[in-house]
Amino acid sequence: xxxxxxxxxxxxxxxxxxxxxxxxxxxxxxxxxxxxxxxxxxxxxxxxxxxxxxxxxxxxxxxxxxxxxxxxxxxxxxxxxxxxxxxxxxxxxxxxxxxxxxxxxxxxxxxxxxxxxxxxxxxxxxxxxxxxxxxxxxxxx
Amino acid sequence: xxxxxxxxxxxxxxxxxxxxxxxxxxxxxxxxxxxxxxxxxxxxxxxxxxxxxxxxxxxxxxxxxxxxxxxxxxxxxxxxxxxxxxxxxxxxxxxxxxxxxxxxxxxxxxxxxxxxxxxxxxxxxxxxxxxxxxxxxxxxx
DNA sequence: TGGGCGAATGATAATCATTCTCATTATACT
DNA sequence: AGTATAATGAGAATGATTATCATTCGCCCA
Ligand SMILES: [Mn+2]
Ligand SMILES: [Mn+2]
Ligand SMILES: [Zn+2]
Ligand SMILES: [Zn+2]
Numbered sequence: 059x060x061x062x063x064x065x066x067x068x069x070x071x072x073x074x075x076x077x078x079x080x081x082x083x084x085x086x087x088x089x090x091x092x093x094x095x096x097x098x099x100x101x102x103x104x105x106x107x108x109x110x111x112x113x114x115x116x117x118x119x120x121x122x123x124x125x126x127x128x129x130x131x132x133x134x135x136x137x138x139x140x141x142x143x144x145x146x147x148x149x150x151x152x153x154x155x156x157x158x159x160x161x162x163x164x165x166x167x168x169x170x171x172x173x174x175x176x177x178x179x180x181x182x183x184x185x186x187x188x189x190x191x192x193x194x195x196x197x198x199x
Numbered sequence: 200x201x202x203x204x205x206x207x208x209x210x211x212x213x214x215x216x217x218x219x220x221x222x223x224x225x226x227x228x229x230x231x232x233x234x235x236x237x238x239x240x241x242x243x244x245x246x247x248x249x250x251x252x253x254x255x256x257x258x259x260x261x262x263x264x265x266x267x268x269x270x271x272x273x274x275x276x277x278x279x280x281x282x283x284x285x286x287x288x289x290x291x292x293x294x295x296x297x298x299x300x301x302x303x304x305x306x307x308x309x310x311x312x313x314x315x316x317x318x319x320x321x322x323x324x325x326x327x328x329x330x331x332x333x334x335x336x337x338x339x340x
Numbered sequence: 341t342g343g344g345c346g347a348a349t350g351a352t353a354a355t356c357a358t359t360c361t362c363a364t365t366a367t368a369c370t
Numbered sequence: 371a372g373t374a375t376a377a378t379g380a381g382a383a384t385g386a387t388t389a390t391c392a393t394t395c396g397c398c399c400a
Contacts, residue, residue: 076367108310108378109242123380157314163312168327177330179329180329182327182328184305187321188318251350253349
């Protein structure tokens with residue numbers, strides 16, 4: 059179970075990925091949940107030498123190629139995941155916990171989407187915010 | 200059309216807002232587009248003395264009360280808007296420009312939502328990412 | 341009406357994820 | 371091999387957001 063240098067298909071034509079970009083993408087594909095850049099860096103370091111800046115640059119490139127997406131974590135860090143994982147969450151505004159939805163409510167909407175401007179859609183983000191059961195009770199007032 | 204100190208109704212029971220929290224909320228209601236915390240601070244300063252920290256604290260409180268929501272701007276700053284404005288965007292991954300959608304595709308979905316866990320939903324965020332027409336051509340490869 | 345107290349505020353420092361710089365190294369191509 | 375170009379890493383810089391902490395405000399009640 060290692061370096062699948064096969065993870066390629068995407069929204070773009072033909073992404074020529076560097077070894078590091080491919081390594082980042084592979085780790086993201088191996089993980090069940092979204093990872094922060096720094097978590098990614100730690101995981102990658104277990105197998106090879108790589109700088110943090112390179113991880114950030116790889117993430118930027120992969121995102122521009124429509125291969126990965128990101129959402130904002132509770133503590134102000136971006137969480138990255140492959141575009142193919144169409145996963146959404148209920149997120150608590152108080153404690154930051156995220157509860158996964160069991161299916162995407164806008165899957166087919168994206169294809170039917172009729173933008174008023176020409177635009178090439180790679181992916182979407184959808185998230186519901188509110189209060190989880192415990193937090194809903196201990197809210198002041 | 201000015202300072203409605205009446206902007207109150209929300210998802211929560213009875214939000215007792217401070218003068219500053221109300222001022223922040225009022226400015227957000229007056230603006231057509233989402234504002235960053237620092238833009239808000241500048242606008243508020245035109246009418247009254249208020250510290251930047253207070254603006255951030257007001258935003259946090261208003262968010263916890265389900266009165267406002269935020270999305271990540273292109274340059275790493277959070278953009279705040281009232282929850283009542285159900286507006287979504289196509290955002291370009293390359294240049295950061297945002298193009299508004301003309302209607303929300305998940306409006307009624309939110310009410311029908313059947314979470315696997317008890318959860319009080321205040322609002323949702325939905326955004327489509329990709330490349331705008333100009334950027335789609337000048338992408339390397 | 342004045343005192344007391346907890347919440348709110350503001351100035352400022354601290355935090356910390358992300359980005360920038362720049363010297364070095366790998367890669368592609370002839 | 372030799373050169374041009376892109377990628378990399380270490381570390382410094384950036385900048386939005388948070389934490390501190392001393393001061394002030396709003397509010398209740400004797
Ligand atoms: Mn989806
Ligand atoms: Mn909506
Ligand atoms: Zn919670
Ligand atoms: Zn663009």
